Amino acid sequence: MKxxxxxxxxxxxxxxxxxxxxxxxxRKDMALVYSTVEAKGAGTFTTNLVKAAxxxxxxxxxxxxxxxxxxxxxxxxxxACTGDExxxxxxxxxxxxxxxxxxxxxxxxxxxxxxxxxxxxxSTIVEGVPALVNELDESISAGxxxxxxxxxxxxxxxxxxxxFQVAGKEVTIGGMAKGSGMIHPNMATLIGVITTDIxxxxxxxxxxxxxxxxxxxxxxxxxxxxxxxxxxxxxxxGMAGNEEITSKNNDYYEFCKALNIVTTKLSKMIAADxxxxxxxxxxxxxxxxxxxxxxxxxxxxxxxxLVKTAVFxxxxxxxxxxxxxxxxxxxxxxxxxxxxxESDDGSMKLVEDxxxxxxxxxxxxxxxxxxxxxxxxxxxxxxxTATAWGCDLTYDYVKINADYRS
Amino acid sequence: MKxxxxxxxxxxxxxxxxxxxxxxxxRKDMALVYSTVEAKGAGTFTTNLVKAAxxxxxxxxxxxxxxxxxxxxxxxxxxACTGDExxxxxxxxxxxxxxxxxxxxxxxxxxxxxxxxxxxxxSTIVEGVPALVNELDESISAGxxxxxxxxxxxxxxxxxxxxFQVAGKEVTIGGMAKGSGMIHPNMATLIGVITTDIxxxxxxxxxxxxxxxxxxxxxxxxxxxxxxxxxxxxxxxGMAGNEEITSKNNDYYEFCKALNIVTTKLSKMIAADxxxxxxxxxxxxxxxxxxxxxxxxxxxxxxxxLVKTAVFxxxxxxxxxxxxxxxxxxxxxxxxxxxxxESDDGSMKLVEDxxxxxxxxxxxxxxxxxxxxxxxxxxxxxxxTATAWGCDLTYDYVKINADYRS
Numbered sequence: 001m002k003x004x005x006x007x008x009x010x011x012x013x014x015x016x017x018x019x020x021x022x023x024x025x026x027r028k029d030m031a032l033v034y035s036t037v038e039a040k041g042a043g044t045f046t047t048n049l050v051k052a053a054x055x056x057x058x059x060x061x062x063x064x065x066x067x068x069x070x071x072x073x074x075x076x077x078x079x080a081c082t083g084d085e086x087x088x089x090x091x092x093x094x095x096x097x098x099x100x101x102x103x104x105x106x107x108x109x110x111x112x113x114x115x116x117x118x119x120x121x122x123s124t125i126v127e128g129v130p131a132l133v134n135e136l137d138e139s140i141s142a143g144x145x146x147x148x149x150x151x152x153x154x155x156x157x158x159x160x161x162x163x164f165q166v167a168g169k170e171v172t173i174g175g176m177a178k179g180s181g182m183i184h185p186n187m188a189t190l191i192g193v194i195t196t197d198i199x200x201x202x203x204x205x206x207x208x209x210x211x212x213x214x215x216x217x218x219x220x221x222x223x224x225x226x227x228x229x230x231x232x233x234x235x236x237x238g239m240a241g242n243e244e245i246t247s248k249n250n251d252y253y254e255f256c257k258a259l260n261i262v263t264t265k266l267s268k269m270i271a272a273d274x275x276x277x278x279x280x281x282x283x284x285x286x287x288x289x290x291x292x293x294x295x296x297x298x299x300x301x302x303x304x305x306l307v308k309t310a311v312f313x314x315x316x317x318x319x320x321x322x323x324x325x326x327x328x329x330x331x332x333x334x335x336x337x338x339x340x341x342e343s344d345d346g347s348m349k350l351v352e353d354x355x356x357x358x359x360x361x362x363x364x365x366x367x368x369x370x371x372x373x374x375x376x377x378x379x380x381x382x383x384x385t386a387t388a389w390g391c392d393l394t395y396d397y398v399k400i401n402a403d404y405r406s
Numbered sequence: 407m408k409x410x411x412x413x414x415x416x417x418x419x420x421x422x423x424x425x426x427x428x429x430x431x432x433r434k435d436m437a438l439v440y441s442t443v444e445a446k447g448a449g450t451f452t453t454n455l456v457k458a459a460x461x462x463x464x465x466x467x468x469x470x471x472x473x474x475x476x477x478x479x480x481x482x483x484x485x486a487c488t489g490d491e492x493x494x495x496x497x498x499x500x501x502x503x504x505x506x507x508x509x510x511x512x513x514x515x516x517x518x519x520x521x522x523x524x525x526x527x528x529s530t531i532v533e534g535v536p537a538l539v540n541e542l543d544e545s546i547s548a549g550x551x552x553x554x555x556x557x558x559x560x561x562x563x564x565x566x567x568x569x570f571q572v573a574g575k576e577v578t579i580g581g582m583a584k585g586s587g588m589i590h591p592n593m594a595t596l597i598g599v600i601t602t603d604i605x606x607x608x609x610x611x612x613x614x615x616x617x618x619x620x621x622x623x624x625x626x627x628x629x630x631x632x633x634x635x636x637x638x639x640x641x642x643x644g645m646a647g648n649e650e651i652t653s654k655n656n657d658y659y660e661f662c663k664a665l666n667i668v669t670t671k672l673s674k675m676i677a678a679d680x681x682x683x684x685x686x687x688x689x690x691x692x693x694x695x696x697x698x699x700x701x702x703x704x705x706x707x708x709x710x711x712l713v714k715t716a717v718f719x720x721x722x723x724x725x726x727x728x729x730x731x732x733x734x735x736x737x738x739x740x741x742x743x744x745x746x747x748e749s750d751d752g753s754m755k756l757v758e759d760x761x762x763x764x765x766x767x768x769x770x771x772x773x774x775x776x777x778x779x780x781x782x783x784x785x786x787x788x789x790x791t792a793t794a795w796g797c798d799l800t801y802d803y804v805k806i807n808a809d810y811r812s
Contacts, residue, residue, distance in 0.1 A: 050732030050740045081728050083741060083761045116725020117762050223711040224630065225726070226733035305629040305711070306807055313808030319522020320631070322487050326456030327632035334456045335489060355489045356523050395801050401712055402719030 001258055007159030008033050009143035010174035011197035012239040016142045017135035018149030021128025023076035023121055024114075028149035030125070031073045032132045033193050034101065039237035041068025041109065042206035044213050046230035052080035053090040054110040058231055061106060066202065071109040071193055071233055072097045072132075073150050075178070079112040079120050080228040089120040096129045111191050111231045113152055113178065147176035150191050153400055154180045158269040164258045166251045169242040171198045173255075175262045179222065179270030192217065192232040192266060198255055199238035200245040208256050209234045216263035219295070219388040221303045222274035223397070271302075271389035272372075276396030280372045281311055284387045287379040293330035294386035300328035301375070302390030311373065312392035316341065316364035318350045321375065331381075338378040343370030407664055413565030414439050415549035416580035417603035418645040422548045423541035424555030427534025429482035429527055430520075434555035436531070437479045438538045439599050440507065445643035447474025447515065448612035450619050452636035458486035459496040460516040461637055467512055472608065477515040477599055477639055478503045478538075479556050481584070485518040485526050486634040495526040502535045517597050517637045519558055519584065553582035556597050559806055560586045564675040570664045572657045575648040577604045579661075581668045585628065585676030598623065598638040598672060604661055605644035606651040614662050615640045622669035625701070625794040627709045628680035629803070677708075677795035678778075682802030686778045687717055690793045693785040699736035700792035706734035707781070708796030717779065718798035722747065722770035724756045727781065737787075744784040749776030 009016050015034045023029040043062050045055050061068065072093060079086050094108040101108075112120065136142070147157035161174035177192040194209070209232065217232060238244070245251050272280035283301045288294035301307055304324040310317040318339055326334065339351035346367045349357050367373075415422050421440045429435040449468050451461050467474065478499060485492050500514040507514075518526065542548070553563035567580035583598040600615070615638065623638060644650070651657050678686035689707045694700035707713055710730040716723040724745055732740065745757035752773045755763050773779075 048729065048732040049734075049736075049738070050728050078725070081725055081740065081757075081760055081762075083759075115723075116729060117757075225710055225712045225729060228725075228729050228732060304631055305803075306631045309804055309807035312804065315808065317521075319484070319487055319634075322456050323454065323522060323631060323634050326454040326634060328455075330455075332455070334487065351487075351523075353489075354487055356487075393804060395804050397711075398715055398718065398799060398801050398804060401715035402721065 001162060001164040004161045004163050006140040006161045007143040007147055007174045007176040008193055008195045009138050009140060010161035011172035011195050013037050013197055013237045014195045015136040015138045016146040017132050017137065018145030019128060019132050019135055022124045023074055027151070028145065029074055029076045030128050030132050031146040031149035032097065032136060033071045033146060033195065034136055035069045035235055035237040037237050037239060038067045039069055039235040040200065040202040040205050041065065041233065041235055042202065042209050043231060043233045044210055046227055048226050048228050050081065050228045052078055052112060052229040053082060053086040054079055054112050055229060055231055057090050057094065058109050061109060065106040067107050068109055068235055069103050069107045070097055070101055071111065073111040073191060074125060075150050075152050076114040077112060077118050077120050078114045078116045078229050080116040082119050085119055089122040092122055093120070093125055096126050100129055100133045109233055113150065113191050113229055116228060143174065143176065150176070150178045152178065152180055153275050154178050154273055156273060158266055160262050160265040162258050162261050164254060166198065166240065166242045166254060169240050171240040171242060172196065173258050173262050175266050177266040177270055179273060180275050190227050190230055194234040194262060196236045197238065197240040198236050198245070199240065199242050200236050200255065204245055204252060205234060205236050208259060212256065212259055212263050216260065216267045219299065219386065220267050220271045221299060221390050222271065224303045268389050271391050274391035275400045276394040277391030278394055279311055279392045281390045281392065282374045282387060283377070284374065284385065285377045285379065286385040287381055288384040289331060289382035291384040291386060293332065294384045296328045296330040297325050298386050298388035300324045302388045305393055308390065308393035311368065312394050314365045314368040316350055316361060316368060332379045333381065336380045340376045341367050342374040342376065343367045343372060345370050407568060407570040407667070410567045410569050412546040412567045413549040413553055413580045413582040414599055414601045415544050415546060416567035417578035417601050419443050419603055419643045420601045421542040421544045422552040423538050423543065424551030425534060425538050425541055428530045429480055433557070434551065435480055435482045436534050436538050437552040437555035438503065438542060439477045439552060439601065440542055441475045441641055441643040443643050443645060444473045445475055445641040446606065446608040446611050447471065447639065447641055448608065448615050449637060449639045450616055452633055454632050454634050456487065456634045458484055458518060458635040459488060459492035460485055460518050461635060463496050463500065464515050464637055467515060471512040473513050474515055474641055475509050475513045476503055476507055477517065479517040479597060480531060481556050481558050482520040483518060483524050483526050484520045484522045484635050486522045488525050491525055495528040498528055499531055502532050506535055506539045515639055519556065519597050519635055522634060549580065549582065556582070556584045558584065558586055559681050560584050560679055562679060564672055566668050566671040568664050568667050570660060572604065572646065572648045572660060575646050577646040577648060578602065579664050579668050581672050583672040583676055585679060586681050596633050596636055600640040600668060602642045603644065603646040604642050605646065605648050606642050606661065610651055610658060611640060611642050614665060618662065618665055618669050622666065622673045625705065625792065626673050626677045627705060627796050628677065630709045674795050677797050680797035681806045682800040683797030684800055685717055685798045687796045687798065688780045688793060690780065690791065691783045691785065692791040693787055694790040695737060695788035697790040697792060699738065700790045702734045702736040703731050704792050704794035706730045708794045711799055714796065714799035717774065718800050720771045720774040722756055722767060722774060738785045739787065742786045746782045747773050748780040748782065749773045749778060751776050
């Protein structure tokens with residue numbers, strides 16, 4: 001298993017493109033990922049009751065379509081809360097790409113990200129498709145252009161790839177994602193695309209990604225706002241040439257392990273690049289009675305505005321962490337809790353058995369000043385563990401979101 | 407029913423005091439409310455699993471004690487996550503007040519608010535009690551001193567009183583509260599004290615306040631952080647001379663109506679004075695299938711960081727409201743939703759049947775620039791209604807909380 005360069009074009013048989021079509025004012029705004037051969041498609045989508053038009057389309061395809069070869073994505077407008085016209089525009093977007101690539105429309109996933117409640121500028125999109133298809137390329141840099149074109153308030157693009165062996169064949173998984181604001185995934189992140197050349201059944205591909213997000217994309221939060229557009233796609237086109245995985249054998253678990261490396265890395269990149277964020281906060285809860293308790297507590301901590309502002313201020317205000325644990329709904333004994341903070345600048349126990357250790361505030365502030373922080377909480381109540389990722393809450397989060405549409 | 411001047415000392419038979427004892431650096435930090443005659447006590451308290459020492463004491467008294475005559479409150483230190491020493495210090499605080507007032511210790515509620523995880527400076531508190539008791543006075547201004555002494559990051563004190571008739575007798579209800587940060591009550595607000603001279607049974611007093619908070623203190627949120635110390639107390643000393651209310655007769659409902667005026671006003675004052683807030687946002691959801699749906703949706707909206715920053719930026723970004731409704735867990739049809747915004751500067755429908763009305767952004771910004779905003783949402787799905795109150799999320803929220811302890 002090794003981390004390699006690139007993203008969605010790293011596996012065999014994938015091309016990508018990212019262009020400026022004119023939806024946004026300046027930055028690239030349309031991306032396309034394309035498998036040159038038939039591919040299995042799976043995905044996980046937002047649990048928000050208000051679902052964007054592309055999400056409804058993708059959920060249908062995920063159930064009904066046996067071949068997904070393209071994913072077309074626009075940024076700038078989310079195509080959410082747009083009624084029948086939104087559904088119609090989404091279909092036009094899929095059809096235009098399908099025509100140009102000689103695919104059935106049911107082979108084209110769509111995704112949109114940006115402002116909610118505005119109609120897609122559909123003629124701009126339709127006019128952009130030929131250029132987008134012309135730019136399709138299998139190079140690493142083409143994958144990067146696609147990763148850049150799906151960004152909204154992200155400050156940088158997010159890509160990752162790994163390669164590993166399955167029964168003597170080299171298999172590759174690549175991925176890209178965008179996050180930034182309205183990030184509290186509850187099935188997937190805002191937009192993520194994973195490509196792989198492994199050969200695997202559609203059912204197991206879906207199961208692998210559905211299980212994986214529980215520990216990765218569903219364990220990040222930037223602002224506790226679950227988006228209307230969360231979509232995580234995975235395509236598997238079989239070009240690695242391995243014998244198709246149709247049962248949960250060793251090859252399947254090897255694939256899951258590699259997938260988890262890609263999704264964990266993308267999840268952490270999203271958390272670290274949250275709107276206005278200056279720091280990545282990783283919270284691990286161990287010694288929980290149940291896995292659900294560990295998940296609920298770690299997510300409650302990374303979602304707390306008061307914890308997030310304290311992290312921004314390098315303030316070891318651990319009472320806010322205990323407070324957020326207490327309202328998580330999970331079961332634990334406050335007077336058994338240990339809390340350790342850790343960064344490249346050191347490690348320190350702040351709380352033992354629910355009370356202060358009378359630590360040095362100076363050293364705590366030094367540890368908290370690092371760009372990547374860990375908080376490790378031991379409940380001493382069982383064996384379950386979970387890790388969640390978040391970021392600090394800063395002036396820039398307010399600035400960006402008080403003025404997002406202008 | 408009329409709104410009158412004053413707060414906790416407005417009803418007959420109550421005295422109050424607020425002094426600087428030396429717990430905080432400069433501002434007043436100890437308050438006392440005292441009924442000169444025996445009184446029934448009731449209260450509602452935080453549902454956070456991590457409960458401060460005074461909260462555990464008060465829950466016990468509420469169950470077991472038939473006479474509550476004093477409430478002693480300190481600000482600066484929360485006495486939460488403080489172990490056995492915290493419980494001991496809390497008892498000393500109650501005992502010192504009880505001794506000085508010649509009361510049983512079981513007649514003294516306690517409350518603490520401030521930093522979590524620090525022990526109370528108990529000798530400072532013990533030394534402060536004689537001065538506090540000496541200052542007890544029945545004047546309106548003594549009530550104000552108490553209201554000031556319970557403040558933490560509040561920018562002003564919060565008081566309110568009403569008087570009304572029960573069977574020919576004049577009855578008065580007064581109240582004070584503090585809020586500011588860590589406000590997402592789930593039984594009560596951070597600290598609230600209501601006094602009344604009505605004569606009512608203990609059980610009905612408890613029922614009245616428990617029912618009331620569902621529509622008042624439990625319907626506000628500043629930062630979605632449910633505190634470890636939320637406590638709302640109510641004392642009823644019978645000095646109005648009405649026949650004791652022992653059943654849910656007209657007198658009871660008249661009392662509930664008056665109580666609701668006081669608690670609604672205090673709740674709105676807390677929401678408007680949220681940490682860093684510049685605006686009060688009132689969200690009413692009507693046409694819901696169930697009351698719980700209306701509550702969940704309205705609270706989800708006022709708690710959303712993205713809605714709160716848009717309100718700060720005077721931005722009619724209604725997609726964020728629909729998004730927050732969608733992840734509330736409540737059942738509704740997004741394509742039946744109407745949304746109206748309203749302030750002293752006008753009223754305007756932004757959304758009809760889930761889609762934009764193509765409103766004037768200029769007028770919307772004008773309406774949103776007011777200090778008090780209303781959003782009225784009609785789900786057209788039933789007859790249930792609920793109202794929640796919140797505030798905007800500003801640079802100053804980040805500033806205050808990135809630097810709370812220093």
